[in-house]
Amino acid sequence: MKKSKKWIIGIIVLLVIVGIGWLSFGHKSESQNEKVVKVGLMSGSKADDEIWNSVAKTAKDKYHIKLQFVHFTDYTQPNAALTQHSVDINAFQHYAFLNDWNKKHHTDIKSIGNTVISPIRLYSNKYKNVKQIPNGSQIVIPNDATNESRSLIVLKDAGLLKLKDTKNGLLTVGDIKDNPKKLDIKEVDASQTPRLLNDSAAAVVNTNYALTAHLSSKKSIFVEPTNKQSKPWINLIATNKDDENKKEYKDVVKAYQTNKTADLIKKNYGDLELPAWNRKFN
Structure with missing residues (x-):
């Protein structure tokens, strides 16, 4: 074998060894720092x-x-x-x-x-705005503590209810002060709120469940404001x-x-x- 060929083979072997070493140790070191x-x-x-x-x-x-x-x-x-x-x-x-x-x-x-x-939004399949909701209508809201409280505030902001001033934290239907339209507030599992739209005047639906139900935002008749209450x-x-x-x-x-x-x-x-x-x- 000629001397020049031996040099070329030697260089290739050296490069392979260096490459393996970098993959084995350099990459490992980088991974250890992560x-x-x-x-x-x-x-x-x-x-x-x-x-x-x-x-x-x-x-x-x-x-x-x-x-x-x-x-x-x-x-x-x-x-x-x-x-x-x-x-x-x-x-x-x-x-x-x-x-x-x-x-x-x-x-x-x-x-x-x-x-x-x-x-969160108040949705309806029957009405285009909050003012159209008739007296005695059923409104569906989630029944878990945080979302019930949030939904009642939404109904208050929409002008449908008045709530007591309370410092007890989360609100319940027992904190409704005035219900001028005599609305029937029906509490259900949050995941069920979209399914009950056809059986009620309107429903407060959390965003994740509205997305899951492919509920169009065009069905929304009131949107929760983003302010200090939010x-x-x-x-x-x-x-x-x-x-x-x-x-x-x-x-x-x-x-x-x-x-x-x-x-x-x-x-x-x-x-x-x-x-x-x-x-x-x-």
Whole structure:
């Protein structure tokens, strides 16, 4: 074998060894520097997945954080998983839900950043505006504590009810002060509200259930205003109190609160969901 060929073969072998070494050690070192954060989410739509996949890319590219998503099907699961340290942070609830959860379960889960607000709407298959609703009509609202309270405020803002001034926290139908149209307020599971539209004058429907039921926003006859009363309904990213100052968790919030995320929310949801981190609630 000629000397020149031996040199060429030697160089190739050396390059192969260097390449293997970089793949084995360089990539491993890069991977070791990457922090993993487990995020608890409700099983959502393709739109939700697109938004969170974008956040994951930003977290990885800008903050060297790898997001691992853990999906749940029941609203009682993400906070329980958080207190059991099965996830590091979660993003599925608003402040009213969180405060109620902490009170009932004696936990200390904290918000570390706002995400979106989803104004709920009063829908009707029969009427074009609130004033057309006849006396004695049935109005359907969700029966869980936070959404019942929220729905009653919506009916009040729509001019259908007057509510007592109460400092007891969440409102119930017992806090109705004046019901001039003698409306029959029917409380049902939130998931059932869209199905009862044909049997009632109107129904307050949460955004997620309106989307699931393919309920057109054209059927909406009143939209919850976004003002200082809306603050309890702002959605958030949460973690346990002991972890609320962890840099990597705060960096995930930064990865979420971007113009890119806001654009994706607008693209996928229009005005059904609104970015809450850059909005004033006066």
